[in-house]
Amino acid sequence: MTTATLARNGGQATLTVSELAHRTGVAPSAIRFYEKHRLVVSERTAGNQRRFYEAEECIVKIIRVAQRVGLSIAEIRELMADLPERRRITVDDWCVLRRALESEVRARLQALHAALDDLTSDQRLCEIPPTTTHRARH
Amino acid sequence: MTTATLARNGGQATLTVSELAHRTGVAPSAIRFYEKHRLVVSERTAGNQRRFYEAEECIVKIIRVAQRVGLSIAEIRELMADLPERRRITVDDWCVLRRALESEVRARLQALHAALDDLTSDQRLCEIPPTTTHRARH
DNA sequence: GTAGGAGTTAAACAAATGTTGAAGTCAAGG
């Protein structure tokens, strides 16, 4: 019934902000920014330092992909709203996110192609008016 | 040898900023912004008012599509740098732009899919570690 | 115990893409 999680450190939050930054190629300031906006989650040490779960590496990478798709921070937060607790995330959860992103890409791509079609099919815009000739007059 | 242009007003610039705004669904302030950044071009009346060529309607629509593709103002300016004078624009020119945009979309889409593939194939990230089980334990 | 390196917060700054507002100009109608 249970689904295995992806923990590698006994499920403890062990990554520092700079470790996570290095793994993801994202600046620490950006990671703190994402945390402030509740895209990223961390525990705190006794000395008030952040410690991230391993899963956060994938979270951050997904954030960057989602941004390239065109999602805002708020939309990415929505996208991830249904994730379970960090220690309980499984491969299935990543796959769900991936499918959601792919579906978003497809939708945007379709809208984009429709817009491009409009551009070149709109009579008043880009078609040759009836009386003029295109590539005429050898 | 020559290619017919798309002029409808004797090739004169006749559109006011609010007419162009209405035709394109873009705010006048945005159109002035685009002009300041040399994406959009206009003539001036004796009284210093802008007058746009018909072609500008398509230009503005292309700008909006290009933004959705993810191009910045500077990149869009580059994209349009090779256009001829406004009065000499032909259907061919729109088609060239369209193909350039489509090609850009394809490139970005491919990079995006590669990134998504990375996400779910990266061993350290999203694969189940060898010792744990996925959806096991009936 | 003290010096260094890494972390912390809050606030200021930055770049991109516009929007809004104030103050002025112009042309048309009454």
Add this chain to the structure above:
DNA sequence: CCTTGACTTCAACATTTGTTTAACTCCTAC
């Protein structure tokens, strides 16, 4: 002539997505 509506410019403001900086804390090593 005078009002009205659409235009002009310029500057200030707004939003998003971060980065930079200053002042402070914490842990480790000497």
